[in-house]
Amino acid sequence: MAELFLVPNILSDGDWQNVLPARIFSVLTNTRFFIVENIRTTRRFLKQVNHEIDINQLVFFELNKHTRQQDLPDFLAPLEQGNNVAVISEAGCPGVADPGASVVQIAHQKGYKIVPLVGPSSIVLALMASGLNGQNFAFNGYLPVKPHERTKAISSLEKLTKNNGQTQIFIETPYRNNQLVTDLLKACAPATLLCIAANITGENEFIATKTISQWKGKVPDLHKQPAIFLIGS
Incomplete structure (x- = not known):
């Protein structure tokens, strides 16, 4: 067959x-x-x-x-x-x-x-490397583009992490990565965990999990870099 x-x-x-x-x-x-x-x-x-x-x-x-x-x-x-x-x-x-x-x-x-066939999934690889809850997680695809709607979506996802312990995973068009991170740092509580995973499996791979307060002022330039984002508690 x-x-x-x-x-x-x-x-x-x-x-x-x-x-x-x-x-x-x-x-x-x-x-x-x-x-x-x-x-x-x-x-x-x-x-x-x-x-x-x-x-x-x-x-x-x-x-x-x-x-x-x-x-x-x-x-x-x-x-x-x-x-x-x-x-x-x-x-x-x-x-x-x-x-x-x-x-x-x-x-x-x-x-x-x-x-x-077996192969790499940025969703799974990022989750594996994040240190966040791998027993209960959700992939949300792209967040809304409009600032108000995106902020509202971020707040809803953060609430899920706090109430259910569910890791929330999402992506963004590469040229909007930096703006997304800016919005995450503004919308999320200081103690919320954020994992940024960029260029997974590449030579310049970057994966780090920190609290929102720890990320402030220390976020790498993610413009046009393939990246995936996870938040948890």
Whole structure:
């Protein structure tokens, strides 16, 4: 039976073999059909894993915010013909804070075999390294962009950490990271714990957990850096 592989991608520049399992090599080498966020960057990733892959022999379906829902079944058509298909994220794991869940849902409905491969998730890695509660946590995606709404959201998340002990995890568009941290320092109580994890698995990886009061005046420049944030008590 043909299989739908969910293939994680590296989070930061560097040797893929330091982050991804060896099986990635054989799956990517022997697969011809790919569902990806960005064709250009996926081509580069494939060549990084195996420079002998003939890119011109591959078929790519682009899955991003511009993709029409009605086109998704066509992306899985190769499975009906006995061909494996691989879903690849821009970074991290498909379907986790990234596109992919929609085609996986269709694949389940059609009875195809789903094979998730091991790989890095910034959400899990940041939680592991934060020292915050890993037994009870929630990933909230992006916080609101409007300042008033974002401050309100931060206060609500902080209340959850205090009342339930639940670690709250969220992300931001990289060019708005510094403003988000500024808002966190203003909205949260001095004793609330904040973990900032940036460039995870990269050479310039930065992960630190401090109280809000300890962070003030000592926050690194996070502008355009891939980062993830966690608050806890």
